[in-house]
Amino acid sequence: MKARRSGLVALAALGLIAVAGCGGAGHGDEGQGRVAKGGTLYVLSTLDLEHLDPARNYVTSSEDVSRLVYRTLTTYAAAPGKAGGEIVPDLATDTGRPSDGARTWTFTLKPGVKYEDGRPITSQDIKYGVERTFAAELPEGPPYARMWLAGGSTYQGPYKDKQGLASIGTPDTRTIVFRLDRPVADFGSAVSLPMFAPVPADKDTGVRYDSRPFSSGPYEIADFQPHKQLTLVRNTYWNPATDTVRKGLPGKVVIDLNLDPAVVDQRLIAGTGKDADAVAFEPIGPASVGPVMADPAVRKRLVTGDSINTRYLSINTAHKPLDDVRVREAIAYALDKDALRTTRGGPIAGDIATTLLPPALPGAGPDDPFPSPGDKGDPAKAKALLAEAGHSSGLTLTLDTPATTAGQAQGEAVQASLSRAGITVKINTISTSAFYSTVGNTSQEHDLVIDGWTPDWPTASTYLPLVFDGRQITAEGNNDHAQYDSAKVNARLDAIAAMKDPAAAAAAYGELAKQIMRDVPVVPFLWDKAAILVGSHVGGAYGHIAYVGRLDLVSLGLRP
């Protein structure tokens, strides 16, 4: 849930995303009349909202919520399944006009877009919002502006440098021009991130902006008690005619934070009183799968969404004998993926992953280089490969896993399946708060890591280059937990990054993913799905792939 930063996976791997699902897209609109404007929608969240400040908002959960409050240059389509991955114009009139070989990107704001106090949204406000992400005081946001904008590597943010960043031009109040230091074919997708939301300079309260971002969307913040509750009310200046994505149906949205997962499941299974107007924010827990599936009335209120999160086992190729591809192949054959899925709730938790790219990503194609009957692993084949590599007497490896129930259960599933091939696995549990900084430290990481990745937007360009580019291995904060470094792959990543046609790039990433899989730096085992309970009065519910299958909050409404 921590979804997007290295975290993305985080939540995932941490088991905080207790996933479940039964396939297919949402079906919340069946029967019982149509949704109408008005009413109060309740969202029951077991998570906290990490950051609402657009400069710091970089986890899928907060992004789902913030789409109610502020708009960005582009955004995801409001649709279930793969269609939700499409980037559509939001504040801008189109998804961006590249020039100079995709090194310069120009956007024009729609006329008539306004803030919560009625003033018009200007291109200068977008520029200021992006500049804020360079400030060390607001550190959590995505790195793309710092990586791509010309002069971005030295700019210190608007608090230290009042001159602003010259590579963002605002020739008039409705036009904004980004000059990049390299070609970026999917920059139009990048500007769907919260950091491309407008922030008026006179409303900037520094670190305190986090608790009261200024609204450009259908709702403004009426009250925010951190860790407890966020109350949103209608922004009367939001004009639906300028917004093709958000429906803005409920008059009020109340989001309760940090609730107990078992209690949320219990409340929504009962679904009485105000809870009929409520939805869960996170998928149901593994323990609730049985009771929900057994009761047809409750099961009808379960909405399942696809996710673009892939869970995998990282193999540290810097450690001997894991530098031998045959040993890694043996691990891939031995792994009982079905058992790993069972620890997360069984088939409702998602589909068995057979390769790197989840099917919802453009360019993904069928690929299963290490098949086994029923996905339960093939210990005989694994043993043969180990013998070939000279390890017929067995191996001992150490696995890093988060110290959560789900993390430990997954660790034990890996341990049990690899032991069938003669590999002894020692489990090293790491507290959730230290997990990513530990496995991201090349001297502290062990042989195997329970791992995963969620791309920042639904393309492979924020997945493969961030996880498998060997030149990006750093001693601390490393994402390439396999420490995989292939000159051929690195060169190919550069070539694809320079492609100007997103469709050609997607196809090339698909081919490259297959090539990387042959080197087995990681063994993918699960493509998540999310199964989320909604109250009986709630309509318009479907899981959105960009929010790892969480409900697309902007489409929800209540039946009168």
Next chain:
Amino acid sequence: MILYALRRLAVAVVILLVICGATFAIFYLMPADPAQGACGKACSPERIAQIRTTLGLNHPVLIQFRDYLAGIVAGRSYGTGAQAVTCPIPCLGFSFQTNEPVWGLLTERLPVSVSIAVGAAALWLAVGVTAGVVSALRRGSVWDRAAMVAALGGVSLPVYFTALVLQYLLVVKAGVLPYPQAVALTDDPVGWAESMLMPWITLAMLYAGIYARITRGEMLESLGQNFVRTARAKGLPERTVLRRHALRPALMPIVTIFGMDLGALLGGALITESAFGLPGVGKLAADAINSADQPVILGVTLFAAGFVVLANVAVDLVYAALDPRVRAVG
């Protein structure tokens, strides 16, 4: 007496200082790096260094500790220029997550924890002490055995289990209570009581059992004492014998553990608050630990320790008032 009280308070301050130092040291050794956590993926070393400076993590640990202590008594400010934020006395630092003063986070949640602790304490004292006295008076009876088995059961049931069962029975099945919410006593007394009833019962079940067993033991002991025999021999009414001569000394140890239990609960009932989704101090601690929000963990630890230490001082003072011998020795 005043000198005694001052002495006790001075010791309390020293204890808090030691706790503060120990907690600070533990977090300094923790593997989680807040700057790294904040920086996320594709983080450059320069960026991490900038963030460390902003969070004040670039100073040596002793300087950080000194600044922290100074903040408690004098307040401090973070950052420079227009972005500076001030943290008023008593400054327990800023949350890495929300950038709010930790003191504000704590005091905002305190009413919930106090509501839970005080209500539960009243309930378990009434039930536990009564059951213990009655058991002692009817030693060996069916009542005695039933009460002591029930007490054992109450002590053994995990809070988490009791909480979920209560919610299932009272809210989902019977529908007589709402799901607990943080309702202020002053806003809606009925809603407050309805929300707090299940947490009270949950905690009271745990503590009442312990109190009943201790009361029973102490009561039996004092009933066997010579002064009780003397009182009876003097022809005092049985009621007076029990109340004034047997129960009073039996309650002294109860006062001691009650002070500590209540003090500890005021610092947050972590599991109870989490199980009922009530945003008290304990829930704040649980969430802060999950997100490695070091200043908040440190703040809650000090805050909770403060309550326990203060409760102990209060118990000592009550003792001293009751029994002059304590003052002389203390």
